[in-house]
Amino acid sequence: MGRGVRHAVVIGAGMAGLAAARVLADSCEAVTVIERDTLPRGSAPRAGAPQGHHVHGLLALGAEVFEGYFPGLRAELEQAGAPVWDWGEGLCAVLPNGTPPPTPMGMPIQTFSRPFLEHALRRRVRALEPVTLRDGLTVTGLRTAGPGKVVGVRVKDGDGGQAPPSWMGVLQPLRAPDFHKGCYAIQIENKALHVTLHGANGTQLPHDDEDFLAYAKTLRGPIADVIASLTPTSAVRRYARTVNRRVAYHRLSRWPDGLIALGDSVCAFNPAYGQGMTVAALEARLLDQMLRGRRTRMPLDGRVFQQRLARITASSWLMATIPDRAWERSRTAWPVKAGNWFMNRLIDTVPHDPRLYTAFSGLFHMTAGPLTLADPRLLSRVLIGPRPGTSLRAAAA
Known part of the structure; x- marks a missing residue:
């Protein structure tokens, strides 16, 4: 980048992009940072940095550099809860041949999650007068003015350039014997779409992004077109434990004192029917009612609890097992x-x-x-x- 640049464009609002924007703000009249993700308002992970869920460390030198460009950053982070400690005193280094004893080094280290640091840096960069941060835009290419000269970028709105779907959820259930493919998709937090594809009767389910879209294209309804317009934020994950299972504890003539059973230990459903969490809540409510209804210091009657719990699960059990059978x-x-x-x-x-x-x-x-x-x-x-x-x-x- 030569001298006299009036407007600089930074692609990506990650750590490098934010640092670059800070430096460019000193020499450019305008700096535009373009980020594909819809950035969270607070300290939260984002799709473009999936590694952000894991431990991150800012080395002592990196901390010095950031402090130089963002004066007071360390104090700001510490006030918000990020601890500062001496590397030699605070680190337990379990090495192949032993663990060094605590050794004061005068090397202050500050620890925090990556989303926590990114949020602080984004706030600092946004406050710079020349900087504009635009999220939800995908860079699709470079604009050139003749060979060897870049003058800008091409962008499209969002991850896929389409408006959000008009629906909040799509449900396509399975049904024997003809409908052996289906899906359930819902819009969730951070403008994400959560999609589950399911199959029965030996249907081969997808393992990767390409197969996932191909499978979706075999379904009726709008789901395939919407998936094709979006960018995956996680790997395809499979789950095959869809067996319904119920243990008839309520039929036992004797039940041990001091024990109750609930949740999956009593009744587990095929998750395709979406009943498990609600049934768990109803079981907890039953427990609360029986605890409140007992006489003072009287033990809970476990056998009665199991009998009442069986009545709670009965209709859900039929809803899951009749179509599955x-x-x-x-x-x-x-x-x-x-x-x-x-x-x-x-x-x-x-x-x-x-x-x-x-x-x-x-x-x-x-x-x-x-x-x-x-x-x-x-x-x-x-x-x-x-x-x-x-x-x-x-x-x-």
Whole structure:
């Protein structure tokens, strides 16, 4: 970069980019820092620095350099909680041949997380008059004025140049025997999209980003187009422990004093149905109610607790096991077949009937019990099934 540069552009608001912006601010009329990530307002990790979750160390020399460019930085960080200590006295160095004893060295070290330091530096850099920090922009290339001369950069909005999806979540469930691929995607904190792809009946699930997108393209709905417009912030991770498991502790005739069982030790669900955390909360509420309802200093009746807990898990157990058992290749008992037929009929009718959709949502979120569907008006809608030529939008108008 030659002399007389009026406007400098820094690509990236990491440690190097922030330090560079600080130096350039002394000699340029304007400095623009372009960062692909949407930067957190406080001290929090960001997608572009996945290593930021791990331990970071600023060596003594690096601390001196930063202090020179950002006077008072060490005191500011210390006041905010970052400790300062002598390297020789405070470090326990477990070496192959022993551990050196504490040795005062007069080498002050300050320790903090990387997000903590980045946040402090971003605040300092943003306060510099010539500097503008623009996040949520991706640099796609360099602008040139003839061979060998760079005059600017090309950018696009966000990680993918598209507006956020109009929906907050996408759910595409599995269903035996034909729908053996599905997904669940939700918008979460920091404008991120969390996507789970799932499959059944021996479906091969993706291992990497390329396979992940290819799998998504086989699904109906908008998920593939949205994924293609975004940048992954983590590796693809697989999970295969989807077996439903229930232990019938409530049927024991005797139960030991001083012991209760809850959570996965009693009932574990296929996570595809999203019931586990809510059931855990209900079990905790049951425990609270029984503890408050007992007489003073009376021990909790563990056997009664297990019996009541079994009633709490009963409907969720049916919601998970009936559709899962439909994938079994062995001959299915008629009650399971009947239950599965009813659930399929219900789900097929839901898109065409707003009232039934509302009732089913209450059942799914456990704010209403299965008896909700015993209402003759709702039951008849399920038994009749979807009416040709209707849709959710038309019915709601």
